[in-house]
Amino acid sequence: MWLFIIPAALFYAFVVLVPSGQGVFFSFTDWNGLSDDWAFVGFANFVRLFEDPVSVRAIGNTFIYAILSTIFENVLGLVVALALHSRIKSRNVLRVLFFMPVVLLSVVIAYLWQYLFQVNNGAITQLLHAIGLTEANPNWLGDPNLVVYSISAIVIWQFTGYTMVIYLAGLQGVPQEQIEAAAIDGAGAFARFWYVVRPLLAPAITVNVMLSLIRGFMIFDQIWVTTGGGPADTSHSLSTLVFRTAFQFGELGRAAAIALVLAVIVAVLGFFQYRGLLRSGGGQ
Amino acid sequence: MNRYTWRTGTVEGVMIVVALIFMIPVYVLINLSVRKQSDLSSPLLPTREPTLDNFGLAWTQSGLGEAMVNSALITVVSVALLVVLGSLSAYGLARATARWSPMAFYLFMIGLLVPFQLGLVPLYRNFAALGLLGTAVPLVVIYVGLRLPFTIFLYTTFLRQIPAEYEEAAAIDGAGLFARFRRVVFPLLRPITGTVIILNGLFVWNDFLTPLLYLSGSVNRTVPLAVYSFVNENTTVWPLVFAALLISVIPVLLAFFLFQKALIQGFASGVKG
Numbered sequence: 001m002w003l004f005i006i007p008a009a010l011f012y013a014f015v016v017l018v019p020s021g022q023g024v025f026f027s028f029t030d031w032n033g034l035s036d037d038w039a040f041v042g043f044a045n046f047v048r049l050f051e052d053p054v055s056v057r058a059i060g061n062t063f064i065y066a067i068l069s070t071i072f073e074n075v076l077g078l079v080v081a082l083a084l085h086s087r088i089k090s091r092n093v094l095r096v097l098f099f100m101p102v103v104l105l106s107v108v109i110a111y112l113w114q115y116l117f118q119v120n121n122g123a124i125t126q127l128l129h130a131i132g133l134t135e136a137n138p139n140w141l142g143d144p145n146l147v148v149y150s151i152s153a154i155v156i157w158q159f160t161g162y163t164m165v166i167y168l169a170g171l172q173g174v175p176q177e178q179i180e181a182a183a184i185d186g187a188g189a190f191a192r193f194w195y196v197v198r199p200l201l202a203p204a205i206t207v208n209v210m211l212s213l214i215r216g217f218m219i220f221d222q223i224w225v226t227t228g229g230g231p232a233d234t235s236h237s238l239s240t241l242v243f244r245t246a247f248q249f250g251e252l253g254r255a256a257a258i259a260l261v262l263a264v265i266v267a268v269l270g271f272f273q274y275r276g277l278l279r280s281g282g283g284q
Numbered sequence: 285m286n287r288y289t290w291r292t293g294t295v296e297g298v299m300i301v302v303a304l305i306f307m308i309p310v311y312v313l314i315n316l317s318v319r320k321q322s323d324l325s326s327p328l329l330p331t332r333e334p335t336l337d338n339f340g341l342a343w344t345q346s347g348l349g350e351a352m353v354n355s356a357l358i359t360v361v362s363v364a365l366l367v368v369l370g371s372l373s374a375y376g377l378a379r380a381t382a383r384w385s386p387m388a389f390y391l392f393m394i395g396l397l398v399p400f401q402l403g404l405v406p407l408y409r410n411f412a413a414l415g416l417l418g419t420a421v422p423l424v425v426i427y428v429g430l431r432l433p434f435t436i437f438l439y440t441t442f443l444r445q446i447p448a449e450y451e452e453a454a455a456i457d458g459a460g461l462f463a464r465f466r467r468v469v470f471p472l473l474r475p476i477t478g479t480v481i482i483l484n485g486l487f488v489w490n491d492f493l494t495p496l497l498y499l500s501g502s503v504n505r506t507v508p509l510a511v512y513s514f515v516n517e518n519t520t521v522w523p524l525v526f527a528a529l530l531i532s533v534i535p536v537l538l539a540f541f542l543f544q545k546a547l548i549q550g551f552a553s554g555v556k557g
Contacts, residue, residue, distance in 0.1 A: 004376030004465075005388060008369040008432050015429020016395045019403025019410065026406065033409060080302075087288055088296035096544055097303050100310070103540045103547070107492050107508040108529045111515050112313050115327075115522060123312055123327045157309065162551065169552035218399055221492045225512065239401055246405045247497070259401040270397035 020263075027256035034250065045257035055258060058236040061148050062262070065237055066216030068152040069159070073212045074205070076156070077163030082193070084164070085171045095168070099161035106158070110225035113154045117141050117226075141227055144234035151235060154222050159215065163208045170204030171197070210272060217266050238262040317526040338527035342514070346528045351510035352535060358420050358506060359488045362427040366435050366484050369428065371473055374439030375465050379448065389440065395433030400493075408497060418502035423495060427488050435480050442476040443469070475553075482550035489536065507532050 027045055031038035049055045080098055084091045101109060116123045117140035128136045140150040174197050182192045198205075220239040223229060229236040229244055236244070238258055246255035312327045318334040325332075343349065377389045411422040446469075454468045470477075492508040499505055505513065511532045515525050540547060 001376045001380040001382070001461075002384070002388075005373040008373035008392075008436065009388075011365075011369065011425065011429040012392060012395060012432050013429075014410075015407065015426050016398060016403060016433075019407035020398050022406035022410075023402040023404075033405065080299075083295050083299050086295055087292050088299060089288075090296060090300060094299055094303050095548070096541075097307060099544075099548055099551075100537075100540065102551070103486060103536050104533050105490050105492075105508050105511065105536070107511050108533050109309075111511070111525065111529055112309055115316075115526075116309060116312060121326075123308070126326060126328055127308075157306075165548050165552045218401075221508075224492075224496075242401050242404065243493070243497075252405050252409075255405055256402075259399070259404065263399050263402040266399045267397040 023256045023259055023263075026253050027260045029253045031253045031256075032250050033246070033252035038253070041253070045254045046261070048254065049257055049261060054233045054236065055241060057234060058238050058241040058258075059261070061235060062217055062219075062237045062239075062265075064148050065152055065155065065219045066213050068149070069155045069216040069219075070209060070212040072152075072156040073159050073163045074208055076160045077208065078167050078201075078205075080160065081164045081167035081171060082197075085168060095164070098164055101158045102161045104158075106221035107225055109158050110154060110222045113150075113157075113222075114141065114226045117150055141235075142231055144231055147227060147231065147235040151219075151222055151226060154226070155216065155219060158222075159212065163212060166204050166208050166211075167201065170201045174200045210269065213269055214266060217262065217269065238265075313526055313530060316523055317530045319523045321521060321523050323523075338523050339531060342524055342528035342531055345518075345524075346510055346514040346531075347505065348507065348510050348514075348528065348531050351505045351507045354420065354504055355489055355506040356535075358423050358427075359485055362424050362431075362488045363481055363485050365424070365428045366431055367477055367480055370432055370435030370480060371439050371470060371477070372465065373432075374436050374443055375469055377436065378440050378443040379451075389436075392433045392436050395430075396437065400430060404497070411498070417498060418504065420499075420504055422498045423506075426494055426498075427484075427491070431484050431487060435484065438476055438480055439473065442473060446472055478546060479550040479553050482547055486536070 026038075028040055028042060029038045030041045030044075084095055084098075088094075119125070119139045119142060120137060122140070124140065125137060128138075138146055141147050178196050179192055182196045187195065217237075218239055219237045220243070223235055223237055223240045224243070227235045229240045238261065242255050242259045242262070245251050245258060308328075315331055316327050317338055318336065319331045319338075320333060320335055321338075323331065323333070373392075377385055377392075407426070411417060416422050450468050450472065451464045454464045459467065490508065491506075492512070495506040495509040496512070499509055511528060514528050518524050518528075
């Protein structure tokens with residue numbers, strides 16, 4: 001039996017287990033990635049991580065990206081799913097439209113939105129003007145106070161269709177009779193949702209929240225393409241900061257420490273996700 | 285409750301408007317890609333004199349054709365390996381009764397919790413030491429290693445719902461362990477294999493970080509990397525850029541519209557097990 005597992009185990013060990021172990025090891029060194037000359041520096045990389053304004057901001061940003069995208073992807077995805085779970089005639093077409101961004105390249109989506117977010121008469125600013133906000137001219141991707149929210153909007157647009165299909169699949173498991181029975185008992189639309197549908201959707205909610213959180217914490221493409229972490233390093237997530245520290249600054253020890261902090265955050269969440277998956281019927 | 289009431293009609297109307305707003309970015313993408321480079325009118329207004337010139341230029345200058353071949357090869361090889369190795373090891377893990385098998389399963393599942401970034405730098409150094417930078421080998425190896433935990437998770441949970449009687453019947457007929465897997469188990473896994481192919485295929489095809497790291501500056505580029513380099517060289521010529529963006533998503537969009545039912549189901553069942 002174990003012969004069946006060996007080839008997979010080799011790939012897995014080479015790509016995940018060994019390098020991750022090395023990563024943990026090097027996070028306690030000042031290795032620059034080139035020379036064989038490195039020294040243990042104890043927790044110095046971690047201390048710097050929590051003192052350097054750029055990385056402190058990146059930690060904050062990572063949480064903003066993750067939490068904002070999770071809230072909006074799930075609320076919007078659920079609302080759209082509920083609306084498309086009805087008898088409307090265009091539901092199949094609309095499902096396809098809302099889901100489409102999920103299959104597009106992140107790089108393409110990021111460039112597209114970079115264009116839409118252009119300052120001075122970009123498409124989104126023009127839409128603001130069209131609805132009466134004629135004075136508005138936000139620098140969506142160039143204003144340090146705004147950039148994190150603009151990038152979150154890109155992610156939300158991209159993945160709302162993802163949560164939607166999972167909610168739609170979950171709604172299939174909600175028996176119509178129960179909803180009708182509640183309606184006969186006089187429950188309004190919101191009461192029917194809250195007391196009948198929501199408990200039955202719990203597994204889909206768990207899965208969706210965990211998936212969007214982890215996606216949000218790992219965010220890289222959308223930031224790297226639109227701003228590269230700028231302006232002035234204000235839009236970095238931990239993921240882009242690892243990349244920049246390692247491959248643009250050559251400070252591999254420090255990059256490994258940043259990655260380890262990200263790893264701890266994601267691992268804690270992933271642990272809950274895994275339990276959630278097991279409970280929602282994945283594996284008995 | 286099952287009739288089309290005025291209330292349903294309202295929902296329908298609202299949702300169509302919402303979908304139209306949601307599609308504005310896609311509209312701009314298409315609208316701008318058919319626009320003359322000299323046309324500077326608002327991207328929201330329909331293009332008055334549409335042209336297909338941008339597509340020809342973008343196609344010849346961006347190297348997207350080659351990149352698509354590279355991406356397709358990398359995706360097919362990675363996904364094929366994932367299907368074979370994932371289903372084989374899941375079979376081993378699901379049917380083995382030895383004490384090590386749950387341990388081995390959990391060891392694989394740790395991979396679902398460890399973010400790729402942690403091993404990113406050391407792995408890069410390891411591949412550099414092997415002299416494999418600039419080739420597609422690290423990409424395939426990485427995709428397989430990285431996606432195996434998820435693949436094994438999908439296969440194992442699916443396998444546990446299939447009774448072992450089919451295999452036992454084949455065993456009585458004298459089929460060996462591998463023959464039982466190939467002739468009995470693997471065909472039974474077909475539905476979940478579809479999900480494995482869809483989710484992994486899309487992940488590999490869309491991945492940007494790994495090729496950015498391993499293929500930057502090399503001639504073997506994947507689609508996301510080719511798009512990235514092309515746009516960086518032509519940032520101000522948006523109609524040209526948008527034509528390239530559109531070309532780059534055409535293969536996936538085609539696949540999406542052809543197989544949308546299977547694809548959407550794949551996504552939904554991928555998380556439900």
